[in-house]
Each structure stands twice: as C-alpha cells, then as structure tokens.
Amino acid sequence: xxxxxxxxxxxxxxxxxxxxxxxxxxxxxxxxxxxxxxxxxxxxxxxxxxxxxxxxxxxxxxxxxxxxxxxxxxxxxxxxxxxxxxxxxxxxxxxxxxxxxxxxxxxxxxxxxxxxxxxxxxxxxxxxxxxxxxxxxxxxxxxxxxxxxxxxxxxxxxxxxxxxxxxxxxxxxxxxxxxxxxxxxxxxxxxxxxxxxxxxxxxxxxxxxxxxxxxxxxxxxxxxxxxxxxxxxxxxxxxxxxxxxxxxxxxxxxxxxxxxxxxxxxxxxxxxxxxxxxxxxxxxxxxxxxxxxxxxxxxxxxxxxxxxxxxxxxxxxxxxxxxxxxxxxxxxxxxxxxxxxxxxxxxxxxxxxxxxxxxxxxxxxxxxxxxxxxxxxxxxxxxxxxxxxxxxxxxxxxxxxxxxxxxxxxxxxxxxxxxxxxxxxxxxxxxxxxxxxxxxxxxxxxxxxxxxxxxxxxxxxxxxxxxxxxxxxxxxxxxxxxxxxxxxxxx
Amino acid sequence: xxxxxxxxxxxxxxxxxxxxxxxxxxxxxxxxxxxxxxxxxxxxxxxxxxxxxxxxxxxxxxxxxxxxxxxxxxxxxxxxxxxxxxxxxxxxxxxxxxxxxxxxxxxxxxxxxxxxxxxxxxxxxxxxxxxxxxxxxxxxxxxxxxxxxxxxxxxxxxxxxxxxxxxxxxxxxxxxxxxxxxxxxxxxxxxxxxxxxxxxxxxxxxxxxxxxxxxxxxxxxxxxxxxxxxxxxxxxxxxxxxxxxxxxxxxxxxxxxxxxxxxxxxxxxxxxxxxxxxxxxxxxxxxxxxxxxxxxxxxxxxxxxxxxxxxxxxxxxxxxxxxxxxxxxxxxxxxxxxxxxxxxxxxxxxxxxxxxxxxxxxxxxxxxxxxxxxxxxxxxxxxxxxxxxxxxxxxxxxxxxxxxxxxxxxxxxxxxxxxxxxxxxxxxxxxxxxxxxxxxxxxxxxxxxxxxxxxxxxxxxxxxxxxxxxxxxxxxxxxxxxxxxxxxxxx
Numbered sequence: 001x002x003x004x005x006x007x008x009x010x011x012x013x014x015x016x017x018x019x020x021x022x023x024x025x026x027x028x029x030x031x032x033x034x035x036x037x038x039x040x041x042x043x044x045x046x047x048x049x050x051x052x053x054x055x056x057x058x059x060x061x062x063x064x065x066x067x068x069x070x071x072x073x074x075x076x077x078x079x080x081x082x083x084x085x086x087x088x089x090x091x092x093x094x095x096x097x098x099x100x101x102x103x104x105x106x107x108x109x110x111x112x113x114x115x116x117x118x119x120x121x122x123x124x125x126x127x128x129x130x131x132x133x134x135x136x137x138x139x140x141x142x143x144x145x146x147x148x149x150x151x152x153x154x155x156x157x158x159x160x161x162x163x164x165x166x167x168x169x170x171x172x173x174x175x176x177x178x179x180x181x182x183x184x185x186x187x188x189x190x191x192x193x194x195x196x197x198x199x200x201x202x203x204x205x206x207x208x209x210x211x212x213x214x215x216x217x218x219x220x221x222x223x224x225x226x227x228x229x230x231x232x233x234x235x236x237x238x239x240x241x242x243x244x245x246x247x248x249x250x251x252x253x254x255x256x257x258x259x260x261x262x263x264x265x266x267x268x269x270x271x272x273x274x275x276x277x278x279x280x281x282x283x284x285x286x287x288x289x290x291x292x293x294x295x296x297x298x299x300x301x302x303x304x305x306x307x308x309x310x311x312x313x314x315x316x317x318x319x320x321x322x323x324x325x326x327x328x329x330x331x332x333x334x335x336x337x338x339x340x341x342x343x344x345x346x347x348x349x350x351x352x353x354x355x356x357x358x359x360x361x362x363x364x365x366x367x368x369x370x371x372x373x374x375x376x377x378x379x380x381x382x383x384x385x386x387x388x389x390x391x392x393x394x395x396x397x398x399x400x401x402x403x404x405x406x407x408x409x410x411x412x413x414x415x416x417x418x419x420x421x422x423x424x425x426x427x428x429x430x431x432x433x434x435x436x437x438x439x440x441x442x443x444x445x446x447x448x449x450x451x452x453x454x455x456x457x458x459x460x461x462x463x464x465x466x467x468x469x470x471x472x473x474x475x476x477x478x479x480x481x482x483x484x485x486x487x488x489x490x491x
Numbered sequence: 492x493x494x495x496x497x498x499x500x501x502x503x504x505x506x507x508x509x510x511x512x513x514x515x516x517x518x519x520x521x522x523x524x525x526x527x528x529x530x531x532x533x534x535x536x537x538x539x540x541x542x543x544x545x546x547x548x549x550x551x552x553x554x555x556x557x558x559x560x561x562x563x564x565x566x567x568x569x570x571x572x573x574x575x576x577x578x579x580x581x582x583x584x585x586x587x588x589x590x591x592x593x594x595x596x597x598x599x600x601x602x603x604x605x606x607x608x609x610x611x612x613x614x615x616x617x618x619x620x621x622x623x624x625x626x627x628x629x630x631x632x633x634x635x636x637x638x639x640x641x642x643x644x645x646x647x648x649x650x651x652x653x654x655x656x657x658x659x660x661x662x663x664x665x666x667x668x669x670x671x672x673x674x675x676x677x678x679x680x681x682x683x684x685x686x687x688x689x690x691x692x693x694x695x696x697x698x699x700x701x702x703x704x705x706x707x708x709x710x711x712x713x714x715x716x717x718x719x720x721x722x723x724x725x726x727x728x729x730x731x732x733x734x735x736x737x738x739x740x741x742x743x744x745x746x747x748x749x750x751x752x753x754x755x756x757x758x759x760x761x762x763x764x765x766x767x768x769x770x771x772x773x774x775x776x777x778x779x780x781x782x783x784x785x786x787x788x789x790x791x792x793x794x795x796x797x798x799x800x801x802x803x804x805x806x807x808x809x810x811x812x813x814x815x816x817x818x819x820x821x822x823x824x825x826x827x828x829x830x831x832x833x834x835x836x837x838x839x840x841x842x843x844x845x846x847x848x849x850x851x852x853x854x855x856x857x858x859x860x861x862x863x864x865x866x867x868x869x870x871x872x873x874x875x876x877x878x879x880x881x882x883x884x885x886x887x888x889x890x891x892x893x894x895x896x897x898x899x900x901x902x903x904x905x906x907x908x909x910x911x912x913x914x915x916x917x918x919x920x921x922x923x924x925x926x927x928x929x930x931x932x933x934x935x936x937x938x939x940x941x942x943x944x945x946x947x948x949x950x951x952x953x954x955x956x957x958x959x960x961x962x963x964x965x966x967x968x969x970x971x972x973x974x975x976x977x978x979x980x981x982x
Contacts, residue, residue, distance in 0.1 A: 030611060034563040034598055039611060042556035042626070049557060065533035066540060071562075071600075071631055071648050072525040072584075093563075094588040095600065098647075099635035100581055107525055109562075109586065109600070120521065120530060129822070135533070140562055140631065144590035156589075157562050331620070 005339060007280050015222040015273070019150070022272055026281040026344050029151040036149035036156035040265070043344065044152075046289035047268055048159065052138060054191045054287075055161065055263060058183045064134040064163060069116050071140070073108045077115045080241070091143040093156075109142040114260060117164045118242035125256065127247050128168055132176065136163040152269030153226075153491060160264035166244055166256040170235070173257035177233040180261040181214045184229030187263065193284035193396040194218055194274045195403050196228060197426075197486065199451040204435040207260075211235035217451045217486075219403050220273045223424020225450040225488040228270050231261035274399060281345030282367055284395050285388040291323045292384055293341045297334045297353035310352040313362055313380055320381035322388070342367060347391045348384065368394050407486070413440060413476050416487060420447045426488045430481035432474035440476050441487055449485045496830060498771050506713040506764070510641070513763055517772040517835050520642040527640035527647035531756070534835065535643075537780035538759055539650065543629060545682045545778075546652065546754060549674045555625040555654060560607050562631070564599045568606045571732070582634040584647075600633040605751060608655045609733035616747065618738050619659055623667065627654040643760030644717075644982060651755035657735055657747040661726070664748035668724040671752040672705045675720030678754065684775035684887040685709055685765045686894050687719060688917075688977065690942040695926040698751075702726035708942045708977075710894050711764045714915020716941040716979040719761050722752035765890060772836030773858055775886050776879040782814045783875055784832045788825045788844035801843040804853055804871055811872040813879070833858060838882045839875065859885055898977070904931060904967050907978060911938045917979045921972035923965035931967050932978055940976045 007025065009018040023029050028044035040048065060066075072095065093109040096102060110116070117135065125133055138161050145156055152158075163180060167173045181198060188194050196218045200206075206213035210232040218228045238244070239256040248254045275282040285291045294314050298306040307328065314326045325346075327337050334351070341349060349365040351372075356362050362380055364373045368391050375383045406425025410416040419427045420441070431437060431449065442448050474481045498516065500509040514520050519535035531539065551557075563586065584600040587593060601607070608626065616624055629652050636647055643649075654671060658664045672689060679685050687709045691697075697704035701723040709719045729735070730747040739745045766773040776782045785805050789797040798819065805817045816837075818828050825842070832840060842854040842863075853871055855864040859882050866874045897916025901907040910918045911932070922928060922940065933939050965972045 030614075032561045032563075033565050033568060033607070034561060037561035037563055039561065040559035042558055045557040045559055048559075066536040067533055068531040068536055068539075068650065070523045070525060070528035070530065071633070072523075072528055074524050077524060090591055092590070093586050095584050096587045097585040097597075099583070099637055106588075116524070123521075129820075142562070146590055159559065329620075 005336070005343065007278055007343065011221060011276060011278055015220070018276070018278075019153075019269075019273060022276050022281055023151045028268070028272070028281070031151070034156070036145060036154075038151045038155050038157075040159075043289065044268060047271070047283070047287060048265055050287045050289070051187060051191065051263075051267055052161070055183060055187050056136075056138070058186065059134075059136055059163065059180070062179060062183075063132070064136045064165075067135040067137050068139070069110075069113050069120075069137060071110055073110050073113075073116050075106050075108060077119070078108050080115065091145065093142045093144050110139075111141055111143050112262075113137070113139075113141075113162055114164070114238060118238050118244060118258075121164070121166050121256075121258075122242050122244045125166055125244060125246050128249060128254075131168045131246055131256065132165055132172055134163070134165040134176070136161055150269070152265050152272070154269075155265075158265045160262050163259070163261045165259045166239065167258070168246065168248070168254065168256065170257045173233050173235070173259050176259045177212075177214060177231045177261070180259070181216060181229070181231040184216050184231065184261075184263055188216055188218065188228050188267070188270075189396070191284075191286050192267070192271050192274075193286070193392055193399070194228075194270065195396060195400040197403075197451050197453055199453040199486075201230075202435070202438065202449050202452060202485070203433065204438075205449070207232040207234075209234060209237045211237070215451055217488075217490075218270050218274060219399075219406060219425060219488075220270070220491070221276075221402075222273075223406065223488070224490055225426065225486075226266070226270050226273075226491040227450075228267055229261070229263040232259060234258045234260060275395060276345070279339075279367075280343035282395070283345040283347060285347045285392050288345065288347055289323065290325045290341075290344070290346045291388055292317060292348040292350060293325045293327055293337075293346050294350045294352065295327050295334055295337050295341075297351060299354075302354045302357075306352060306354060306357055309357045310350075313350065313352065313377065316381050317384055320385055322381075322384055338365075348387055350380070350384070366391055368398075411475055416441055416475060417445055420445045420487060420489075426450075426486040428484060428486055429475040430470060430472050431483055431485035432477055432479040433482040434474075434477065434479075437474055437476035438485075438487075445489075447487045447489050450488045450490050451486045452483045453486060496827070496834065498769055498834065502712060502767060502769055506711070509767070509769075510644075510760075510764060513767050513772055514642045519759070519763070519772070522642070525647070527636060527645075529642045529646050529648075531650075534780065535759060538762070538774070538778060539756055541778045541780070542678060542682065542754075542758055543652070546674060546678050547627075547629070549677065550625075550627055550654065550671070553670060553674075554623070555627045555656075558626040558628050559630070560601075560604050560611075560628060562601055564601050564604075564607050566597050566599060568610070569599050571606065582636065584633045584635050601630075602632055602634050603753075604628070604630075604632075604653055605655070605729060609729050609735060609749075612655070612657050612747075612749075613733050613735045616657055616735060616737050619740060619745075622659045622737055622747070623656055623663055625654070625656040625667070627652055641760070643756050643763070645760075646756075649756045651753050654750070654752045656750045657730065658749070659737065659739070659745065659747065661748045664724050664726070664750050667750045668703075668705060668722045668752070671750070672707060672720070672722040675707045675722065675752075675754055679707055679709065679719050679758070679761075680887070682775075682777050683758070683762050683765075684777070684883055684890070685719075685761065686887060686891040688894075688942050688944055690944040690977075692721075693926070693929065693940045693943060693976070694924065695929075696940070698723045698725075700725060700728045702728070706942055708979075709761050709765060710890075710897060710916055710979075711761070711982070712893075713764075714897065714979075715981055716917065716977075717757070717761050717764075717982040718941075719758055720752070720754040723750060725749040725751060766886060767836070770830075770858075771834035773886070774836040774838060776838045776883050779836065779838055780814065781816045781832075781835070781837050782879055783808060783839040783841060784816045784818055784828075784837050785841045785843065786818050786825055786828050786832075788842060790845075793845045793848075797843060797845060797848055800848045801841075804841065804843065804868065807872050808875055811876060813872075813875055829856075839878055841871070841875070857882055859889075902966055907932055907966060908936055911936045911978060911980075917941075917977040919975060919977055920966040921961060921963050922974055922976035923968055923970040924973040925965075925968065925970075928965055928967035929976075929978075936980075938978045938980050941979045941981050942977045943974045944977060 787801040
C-alpha cells in the first residue's frame with residue numbers, strides 16, 4: 001500500500017493525529033476556509049443521512065412533527081433567554097450588516113433554538129387538545145468555539161436535530177425525555193454498534209434551566225468520554241418564562257412542562273473514534289454506505305469469465321438488498337483495492353478469482369477479523385447477510401468488552417486520582433452530590449463526573465419512578481452517598 | 492363555518508391577500524421576528540419533505556452524491572467570484588462578530604455556494620476517472636431582500652437544494668443541465684400537478700457567468716410567471732476561474748465544464764397559488780400529507796357502531812398505503828371538520844353516518860369537484876386509490892387548460908402591449924434576441940421575457956442538438972426573428 005493511501009499513525013499511540021488522518025484519507029470531511037467549519041464530503045454525508053433517517057423514522061413513529069425555525073434570532077430574544085438561564089452569549093456569531101446596510105439590531109446566528117421556539121409554542125398552544133406538542137427540526141447551528149476545533153467532534157457550525165416538546169403534565173415530560181434518550185440509545189448502540197452508558201448529568205452540569213439532563217456517554221479509545229446525545233426535562237422553567245400555557249378540561253389556565261433533546265454530527269466523530277483501527281475507518285454494516293465490495297481478480301486471459309461471474313454474484317447480492325459495490329477499476333491492483341476498501345471501513349469483501357470461478361465459490365473476507373471464508377456461490381446471498389449480522393454483533397461485543405474493562409471502581413479520593421492517572425476510562429464511585437467533591441478530582445487530573453448511571457438493569461422508562469438509593473459513603477468527603485457517579489476525562 | 496376558520500378573501504379579486512390568509516389559516520407557516528424570515532410549520536414542512544424526498548430520490552438514482560458545505564464564506568472567496576461575475580453582494584448578510592470579538596475578516600452567510608464549492612472541486616478532481624463529479628446539498632441560504640418579502644415566495648432565508656457538477660466534455664454538461672431540468676419538470680408537473688413551460692432564459696437574463704440558463708416557469712393565478720426551478724450550464728467559465736481541471740486519458744491537462752441547478756421552498760408558494768381556491772389550500776394526492784380524511788357522523792345513540800365501522804374502513808385504507816386521518820374529535824361538528832379539511836386541502840373525504848353503516852357503504856367527497864359518491868364498503872380501498880388518481884389528473888388538467896387559455900400570440904409591439912395590459916398570462920411572440928426590444932415592452936408594462944420555449948414536442952434531451960430556426964420577423968423591431976419568446980409579468 002502506498003504511503004499516501006494508508007494510515008500512518010498508530011491509533012493507540014496518538015489517537016488525535018490518527019483521527020485527523022482517517023477523516024481526511026477515508027474522504028469523510030475537508031477543512032473549510034473559515035476556521036472551525038467543515039465540509040462534509042459525500043462519504044461522510046451518507047453516514048450522516050443514515051443516522052438522520054434512522055432517528056427521524058423513530059421520532060415520526062412516536063408523534064413528532066417536522067418544523068423549521070429561522071437561522072436568525074434577534075438579540076432581544078436571546079437576551080430574554082439570558083435573563084432566565086446562563087446562555088450561549090460568549091459563543092454566538094452575530095450578523096450586523098445586511099444588503100450593504102448596518103442593521104438596527106444585531107442578529108444572532110442560532111446556537112440552539114429554545115429562545116425562538118418557546119415564544120411560538122406559547123402562541124400555538126391554546127387548549128389541552130393541542131398537547132402534547134412535539135416539534136423537531138434538522139438544522140445547522142453555530143457556536144463560536146475558540147479552541148481545539150476538529151471535524152465532526154467540535155466544529156463551529158454543525159448539523160443536528162433539536163426536538164422541542166410541551167406537555168400537560170410533568171409525567172408526560174418525564175416520559176418524553178426518557179423516550180428520546182432511549183431512541184438515542186437505539187441509534188448509538190443498535191445502529192452504530194457502540195455500547196454506551198445512560199444516565200443523568202450532575203445537578204451543576206445540567207442544561208441551563210433544565211430540571212434534569214440525561215445523557216448517553218460513549219467511551220472513546222483515548223479513554224475520554226463523549227456525549228453522544230442529550231435529552232432535557234425542562235420542567236416549567238421555560239414555560240413560565242415564555243408563558244407556554246393551556247386551558248385544561250375545566251377551562252382553567254395551566255402551565256406546560258417542556259423538554260428538548262439533540263443529536264449532532266458529533267456522533268460521526270464518535271463512530272470514527274470508536275470503531276476505527278490502524279487500517280482506517282471501520283463501519284458497522286447497518287450504517288455503512290457500502291456494506292460489501294466485490295473485487296474480481298484476473299489476468300488478461302481470464303478477465304471476461306471472472307468479470308461475468310462476479311457480475312452475477314453482485315446481481316444476486318443486490319437482489320438480497322445488500323448495498324454492494326463492484327470494483328472493476330482497471331487501473332488499480334487487487335491489493336490496492338483491498339487496502340482502499342479497508343481504509344473506507346467497508347465491513348465485508350468478496351474476492352473472486354479464476355479458482356473461485358472453477359470451484360463455483362466465492363471468498364469472503366471480514367473487515368473486523370482476520371481470515372478468509374470460502375462460500376458456495378449458490379449460498380452467497382444468505383451467507384453474506386448472515387455474515388453482516390455477525391460483524392455487527394462482533395463490533396458491538398468488542399466495544400462492550402472494552403467498556404467493561406475500562407470501568408474501575410474506586411473507594412476513596414486517592415484511589416480515584418490514582419486510577420484516573422494510571423488508566424483510561426471511567427472511575428465508578430459513590431458520590432454525595434456536592435460539586436465541591438467533584439472539584440477535588442477535577443482540579444488535579446481534569447476528570448469530571450460525566451454521568452450518574454441509571455440503576456443497573458433498569459430501563460429508562462422505569463427509572464424515573466424509583467429513587468436511586470445506595471448504601472455507603474461519598475468516596476471524597478465521607479458523607480452519605482446519594483448516587484453512583486462515573487468520573488472521566490471528556491470531550 | 493366560523494369567520495375565523497374560513498378564507499375571507501376572494502382569490503381572483505385579491506390573490507395577494509388570499510395567499511397570505513391561506514398560508515396562515517392552513518397552518519403552513521408563521522412570520523418570524525426577523526423581517527422576511529419565516530417559520531415553516533409542520534404542515535408546510537411535511538409538504539417540503541415530500542418535495543425534497545421526491546427530487547432527492549431522482550438525483551441519487553442518477554449519480555448525485557450528497558455533500559454539505561459551510562454556511563460561512565469568507566469575504567475574499569465571494570470577491571473572487573465577484574471578479575468573474577456580477578455577484579450577490581448587495582444581498583449578502585455579513586457576520587462581523589463571533590464569540591464577543593470582532594472578526595479580522597467579515598464572513599458572508601451563503602447566498603449560494605458556487606464560490607466555495609468551485610475551489611474544492613478544483614482540489615478534489617485530479618483525473619478523468621473522477622468525472623463526472625456530481626454534488627448536491629440541501630441547505631439554508633440567505634439573501635437580504637429589501638422589499639416585498641412573503642412566506643415561501645420571497646424570503647430572506649429559504650431552504651433549497653443546490654446541485655454542482657463537473658464534466659469532462661461540454662456534451663456531458665449539456666446533458667446534465669437538461670436532465671436536472673427534466674427532473675424539476677417531474678417534480679412540478681407529475682408530483683405537484685402543475686403544468687409548466689420549459690425553456691431558456693434570454694442571454695441577458697441568464698445566471699451570471701452561465702453559458703445558458705434553463706428554467707421551468709409556472710403560471711400563477713394572478714397571471715404572473717414564477718420560476719419553479721432553474722438549471723445552468725456554466726461552460727468553462729467557473730472552471731477556468733477556479734482551475735477545475737483534470738488529466739485526460741493521454742495525461743494531458745484539460746479544463747472541466749460545470750453546471751449548477753436549484754429548487755427551493757418557493758415551490759411551496761407556487762403550489763399554494765396554483766391549486767388553492769376560495770375554500771383554501773388544495774393539495775394534489777401525491778404530495779398531500781393527508782390524502783384522505785374519514786369523518787364519522789353520529790348521535791349519542793349510534794356513536795359506537797358508527798365509530799367501529801369507520802375504524803374498520805380506516806384500517807383498510809391504511810393497508811392500501813393511503814395516508815389517512817380518522818377525525819374522531821368530539822368537540823367539533825362534522826360541518827366544522829369538513830370545512831377545516833377543505834381549508835387544509837385534503838384531496839378526498841369519506842363520510843360515514845348511520846345510513847352508510849346500514850347500507851354497508853361509505854360516501855366519498857372530492858376536494859376538487861362538487862358531488863358525493865356512494866361506494867360499497869368492500870370496494871373502499873380500490874375506489875379510494877382510483878379516486879385519488881383521478882383527482883391528481885383532474886387537478887393537472889384544470890391548470891393545463893388555464894395555461895393554454897392564457898398564452899396569447901401577438902405579432903407586433905402594439906399587440907404585445909395591448910394583450911399584456913388587458914389579460915393575464917403569457918404573450919407569445921417572435922423575437923430577434925436583442926435586449927433593447929425586450930426593454931420596449933418592459934418599460935411601459937413591466938413585463939419581460941420569462942422563457943424562450945424549447946421547440947414544441949421536443950424533449951429536453953434532444954433540443955440541444957438542434958438549432959432553433961423560426962420563420963418571420965421580431966414583433967418589436969422587424970429584424971429577422973431568432974426564437975419564440977414568452978413575455979409575462981413575473982415574481
């Protein structure tokens with residue numbers, strides 16, 4: 001493989017440079033002229049479309065309507081939100097001129113849309129019959145991050161969905177918050193094959209103005225945790241500020257409970273980091289734009305019979321509904337092609353040479369494991385389908401092992417500090433709930449509490465109805481513990 | 492029907508106010524706090540998603556890849572384009588501050604993306620094997636229109652797709668331009684049931700820098716023409732300026748030919764205007780979020796049997812794949828419901844009362860024609876499907892008649908002026924190709940040449956290979972005519 005094509009940085013030794021190289025060489029994204037912005041190339045965009053379609057279908061099946069609010073938010077709208085909560089002000093990009101004139105009031109490029117959606121919800125909701133109101137938009141948002149921008153993981157402009165809902169009861173808002181978190185889990189764990197942790201953010205780290213914030217946290221190969229999706233129960237905080245009220249069955253005015261929840265192109269960054277290896281990108285079959293590549297191998301004298309044979313195989317795979325590429329490029333060697341498709345993370349390869357033609361077979365090669373498997377040509381469609389399912393399962397299982405191996409329990413401050421200093425991953429510990437105790441860990445080793453896990457084996461929809469009661473003392477201050485907490489460095 | 496619910500303005504008498512009322516009352520859009528921006532409400536957004544899905548599928552099937560370029564374009568990129576062509580400068584919105592700091596260089600919010608896509612195409616295209624390169628993005632763009640903004644029809648921010656392609660040969664670029672125009676025709680005529688005119692824009696009115704611009708023009712009920720989609724063959728103009736070159740089979744450097752093409756949320760404006768009537772919106776079945784509404788009509792004593800019956804009908808229609816709503820709201824009368832669904836433009840209604848239950852029938856009511864049709868319950872799915880097809884056809888045919896009735900031929904300047912002054916629609920005339928002749932019409936009556944029609948009965952893909960030769964003289968100046976031209980007032 002040529003130096004130019006292949007990945008030259010070791011993922012374990014230098015995950016950050018490795019990431020940059022994979023993004024570029026697997027053709028996922030390019031750097032934009034405005035610092036911190038990115039150009040999503042077709043291969044990256046197909047992955048985003050797959051994630052988008054997957055989640056969009058789930059939310060539409062569960063009562064969410066599409067909507068589009070403007071990119072531009074007047075300063076006084078943001079200020080109104082700023083009165084309620086600590087806002088995004090320092091990160092806002094401002095439009096001050098339009099059509100060659102200075103504007104009377106500067107206009108924000110949306111960093112998120114609560115401040116403009118809430119006043120309209122207030123107008124649109126009249127009666128209990130209008131509830132629940134569930135709106136979602138797929139949009140671009142801008143946050144003027146100052147430092148350390150990286151394609152997908154941290155960009156000034158990114159694509160996301162933002163869901164905004166209003167409910168008659170707090171129970172309705174609780175259920176909504178947990179339903180969307182569960183749907184994020186389905187996207188991250190089932191679609192992207194990345195086992196993750198679900199739970200709450202600590203009180204002091206929740207979304208400004210939220211009653212509580214839930215998160216799905218994913219462990220990256222550098223041992224840091226990344227928030228893959230987040231769902232907020234906003235209580236009546238925003239509803240009171242923006243007068244989101246309704247007339248109940250008895251014609252009495254009531255205040256709504258609201259939620260918001262978001263998932264962004266950052267997920268692609270998590271996907272790259274989680275599954276990639278020193279050959280490049282590695283994609284789970286469910287999300288891979290190309291699930292299987294067929295590479296014919298021939299000399300001049302047997303070219304036509306090999307190609308004819310491989311075309312029939314490709315046809316059969318397509319009929320089975322598999323997303324397949326037939327790589328018949330004449331100017332590339334089979335070896336080059338193997339490396340390139342591995343770099344692009346295609347989960348399964350079929351090689352067909354004169355031997356396969358003679359034996360009426362094909363040879364399957366998995367991206368996730370070494371070894372070649374001969375398969376009877378008649379069985380190629382069923383075998384490919386079953387192999388893709390195995391790959392999906394194996395990719396999930398490998399990361400599940402990695403996650404399990406990197407959750408370490410610690411019982412006191414020294415153990416926490418020592419474990420974080422020495423190892424990657426999460427330190428699981430008991431916590432009293434005080435920010436000061438977190439600070440004692442944060443100051444020396446820059447790790448913080450990234451998630452308060454839901455009770456083990458509990459499903460999201462059940463946990464809201466139970467209190468989290470645990471035995472024992474806070475690992476830092478020795479006061480009575482209130483919850484398990486996971487410390488980690490994070491993105 | 493309450494005054495508040497119904498449409499109060501006559502479409503023929505005051506199309507502009509009628510339009511505003513329909514947009515608002517049919518729940519399509521709302522006004523945003525920043526002037527000229529709009530909020531697309533769920534009902535409007537579902538229509539946009541239908542248009543988007545329809546076109547996106549067509550372009551993906553014909554080799555176009557999805558991509559996403561940044562919202563922000565540095566000033567010097569736009570200036571580079573400005574050197575080549577008359578740009579969008581006066582309409583640009585500028586970001587001057589980010590993260591509380593003044594930026595070193597002001598940044599444009601994209602009015603369109605040629606100036607940022609072209610330099611990347613230049614980088615990404617190396618060899619003839621990279622061609623054709625076909626990219627498309629669905630995105631928001633901003634043009635700081637000063638006056639007369641209206642939801643969908645003319646907004647400062649709108650949603651659109653912009654396709655950008657590069658080809659090895661001019662023939663390739665010609666075919667691409669015409670293929671996308673034909674796909675716009677399929678969206679507008681087949682999906683939205685609006686017969687339209689296809690052709691070129693006059694030389695002086697083409698996209699700045701284009702070799703030629705093609706357009707699909709739709710006649711609105713106020714007699715004005717609206718551009719529903721546009722596809723540009725850019726020749727080598729942009730490719731030379733941005734160095735979009737490739738190495739051909741002989742390892743020689745060649746310059747590409749490029750195209751661009753776009754369709755926006757303006758199409759929704761055309762849809763509303765074209766099909767709506769004094770009852771409100773009217774949607775063709777293919778694009779209608781709800782194709783059919785079932786309204787049960789009952790008294791307390793027969794409620795349960797009517798509802799049970801109508802539920803079975805709804806189930807059967809859903810199995811048939813029809814997008815159906817079952818309107819069981821208790822707090823609304825059947826009359827109110829009829830009016831509301833007519834206002835929202837649902838193409839077909841089924842009424843079910845005790846009589847229908849007794850006779851094992853249902854009653855069908857079309858949105859596009861008066862009259863009620865009783866249908867045997869056993870046949871409801873097939874009959875509904877066939878009725879929806881008839882409605883689609885009838886809606887198209889009605890507008891085809893309207894279009895035909897409003898194309899009037901004129902043979903000299905006085906006739907052109909007289910016809911435009913007296914009537915709505917297009918004036919068909921012979922034209923020499925000189926802008927000055929158009930100006931003689933434009934000055935007194937504000938009508939211009941909106942389209943040079945393709946030769947009658949020729950398909951778009953064939954017309955590029957033939958010269959347009961017509962007999963006779965220009966209607967304005969008496970010089971030899973070069974082409975047919977359609978004058979109209981336009982949006």
